[in-house]
Amino acid sequence: MGDYIITTKRFGLRNWKENDIEPFAEMCADPKVMKYFPSVLSETETKQLVSRLQNHFEEYRFTYFAIEALENQEFLGFTGLMKQTWESEFTPCVDLGWRLKQSAWGKGIATEAAKACIDYAFSELKLKELYAFAAKGNIASEQVMKKLGMTFQGNFIHPKIKDDPRFPYCFAYKIENL
Numbered sequence: 001m002g003d004y005i006i007t008t009k010r011f012g013l014r015n016w017k018e019n020d021i022e023p024f025a026e027m028c029a030d031p032k033v034m035k036y037f038p039s040v041l042s043e044t045e046t047k048q049l050v051s052r053l054q055n056h057f058e059e060y061r062f063t064y065f066a067i068e069a070l071e072n073q074e075f076l077g078f079t080g081l082m083k084q085t086w087e088s089e090f091t092p093c094v095d096l097g098w099r100l101k102q103s104a105w106g107k108g109i110a111t112e113a114a115k116a117c118i119d120y121a122f123s124e125l126k127l128k129e130l131y132a133f134a135a136k137g138n139i140a141s142e143q144v145m146k147k148l149g150m151t152f153q154g155n156f157i158h159p160k161i162k163d164d165p166r167f168p169y170c171f172a173y174k175i176e177n178l
Helices: 018-028 043-060 109-123 139-147
Strands: 004-007 011-014 064-069 075-084 093-100 129-135 151-156 170-176
Touching: 004 109, 011 075, 011 109, 018 043, 018 075, 018 093, 043 075, 064 093, 064 109, 075 109, 075 129, 093 109, 109 129, 109 139, 129 139, 139 170
Parallel strands: 093 129
Antiparallel strands: 004 011, 011 064, 064 075, 075 093, 129 170, 151 170
């Protein structure tokens, strides 16, 4: 417990630790969790992703934070903020994103943790806006974006998945610090 950058009533969000890799690798190898991504990740790819997330935190003081339940420190996935520079009409920007293991779905975790990240981004980091992106068909993520008060900005072809016929386009939502 501890080392939390953000806390909610039920969750702690923090930088990544070595012992997150195993449960995160299991999660990223789950085809249902990775349905809206090009592929599942191997353990090596998951370790590389964790390293990139840790490095992003060191550089910017935010990342897609590891999220755990405060009551028992169970690893649930991630929710957080990431600079995105791939080419689109919405980038460069800071992206609000989440990915949870299946057993954490449908419990309001993504919404609660993402709301705390929005508050952190606007009050502590003094960011002016955040975007969120998801592939066509990812209705659950789109519902979270709407619950957060984000507004639809448009559809676009994501350059990292443009050749994947399962993902003809992605959608973008935005929230501003007014």
